[in-house]
Amino acid sequence: MSDSWPPRKTSDPAVPFGEERAFREAVLAITTSIADDLKDTEDRKAALQVVQTQVQRWVQEQVAAGKVVSFTAQRRLVEAVVDERFELGVLTPYIRDRRVESIDLNGCDQVWITYNDGSCHRGPAIASSDDDLIKMIQMWALHKSYNPREFSAANPLLNAALRPADGDEGVGVRLSATMSVTPRPCASIRCHRLVDVTLDDLLKLGTINRSLYRFLRAAVLARLNIVITGGTAAGKTTLLRALASEIHPAERLATLESDYELFLDKLTHRHQNVIAFQARQANSEGAGGIGLDDLIPHSLRKNIKRIIVGEVRADEIVPMFEAMNTGHPGSMCTIHADGTEEIFNRIVMLWTRGVGSQTPPAVIHLNTGQTIDLVVHLRLDPSTNTRFVSEVLEVLPPADSELPSRNHLYRPAGPGGRAVPDITPQCLPRLKAAGFDPALLDPISARWEPR
Structure with a gap:
């Protein structure tokens, strides 16, 4: 090997695939060889010494085989192995790039990077084979997840919130991966850049205007129960964080999520008294799972004043409604829906999917009208990749029909x-x-400023 190996940057599209593949194989081989030594450590300094020692051994093996590895190459190998163990390997620069919104992997060599202007570009291969990609995802799920998750043929569907890189505490990273049920292993990584966010920030970004800013702030302070709706990537979680920023710092909160994304418990300058709950997936035998429908009733025994559910997807909607109706006003959640009018049928579907499968729709609509105060709907403009509030619905008990009045x-x-x-x-x-x-509420006072 010469000074030209490894290539200048593995993300350089001009680098020959063979050289890049050799570099990735070397990184994976070294990472695998020290996996047991670094199994439980989070001490980067101690890990760095182990990595440097193993890289030296690897270099000696290359020299014995008649290959030359430059000092620059050795340094880059050390950095890459550390990134592989503590960060997301070759994807780490993209995670740290604040322009990047998501990364999609369709196998080891089909990598697509989506930026905050809506553009999508092909990225470099992340691994030398699909088997190596699976090993990388397994390493992320074990070492980078807030709670270790299994990713295997027995558990081929993975959803996990990953710990941020050092110095990137303001970034939330969500990983979704599949294997066995798709022709090749696939993964999607979503970067939440607005973790410590307020309504003031959303006003500056154009997500809301001055009228909505004051209205939503008052709704939180008045302890109205708020449901945020929108499609995929519409900004529901970001708006939920911003609304929560208006809650008094000392108010005791519980956040409940399938995978940590809100991180209100990390924002101690805004929220001083938070319990963060995360669901636990079942093991490969199907035992040990704890869902949000289990956690919500448990959280209510913790002297909580408000509960905030990251996303209501199924059974948890029943205890969520019970909590909102039994001494926890001002609670909030998000629900995936493409419009405010769709929310009511969506709630019926979620309700009947779980323990309330025998509940008549009329009873569910009555509960909805008595529980939810406001529905705030977000829309994503695909042409500009901007998010904004498009509707606010006031929800009331049914009157002339089964559906809630609004x-x-x-x-x-x-x-x-x-x-x-x-x-x-x-x-x-x-x-x-x-x-x-x-x-x-006057249309002139509520106009949107041109951007």
Whole structure:
């Protein structure tokens, strides 16, 4: 091997595939050889010494085989192995690039990087084979996940929140991976850049305008139960974090998630008294699983004032509604839905999917109308990759039909479908008591500033 190996950067598209593959194979071989030595350590300094020693041994083997490895190559090998163990290997530079929103892997050599302007570009191969990619994902699930997760033929579906890289505490990383059920192992990595986010930040970004800023702030302070809806990547989790930033720092909260994404317990300057719950997947025998529907009732025994569910997907909707109706006003959650009118049928579907499968839809709609106060809907503009609030719905008990009554407080009548006020809410007295100025419901006061 000469000074030209390994290539200058494994992300350089001009690097011959053979050289890049050789580099990745060397990194994986060294990483695998020290896996047991570094199994339980999180001490990077101690790990660095182990890595340097093993790289030296590897270099000696190459020299004995008649190959030359430059000092530059050795240094890069050490860095790459450390990244492989503590970060996400060759993907680490992309995770640290604040322009990157997601990374999709369709096998080891089909890598697609999506940026915050909506553009998508082909990235370098991440591993030399699909088997090596599986090993890498298994390493991430074991060492980078907040709770170790199994990824194998017995458990081919993986969802995990990964710990941020050193110096990147403001980034949340979510991993979803599959094997066996797809022709090749696949993974998607989503980077949440706005973890420590406020409504002020969303106002500056254009997600909300001044009227919505004051309205949503008052809704949180008035302890209204809020459901955030939207499609995939519409910004639901980001808005949930921003709403939570308006809660008094000393108020005792519980966050409940399938995989950690909210990280309110890490933002101690904003939230001083938080219990963060995460569901636990069952083992390969199907035992030991703990779902959100188990955690929500348990959390209510912890003197919680509000509960915040990252995403309601199934059985947890029943205990979530019970919590909202039994002394925990001001609770919040997100639900995947493509519009505010779809939320009611979506709730029925989620409810009947689990323990409430025998509950008549009319009873579910009555519970919905008595529990939820507001639905805030987000939309993603695919042409500009911008997110914004498009609708706000006030939810009331059923009146003339089985469905809950509702007032379209903000309709998508602004630029590009952005929300503008339409009708005075019945909850206005509660909002005014929390400091909301009704004049902000005037269409002129509620205009969106051009961006």
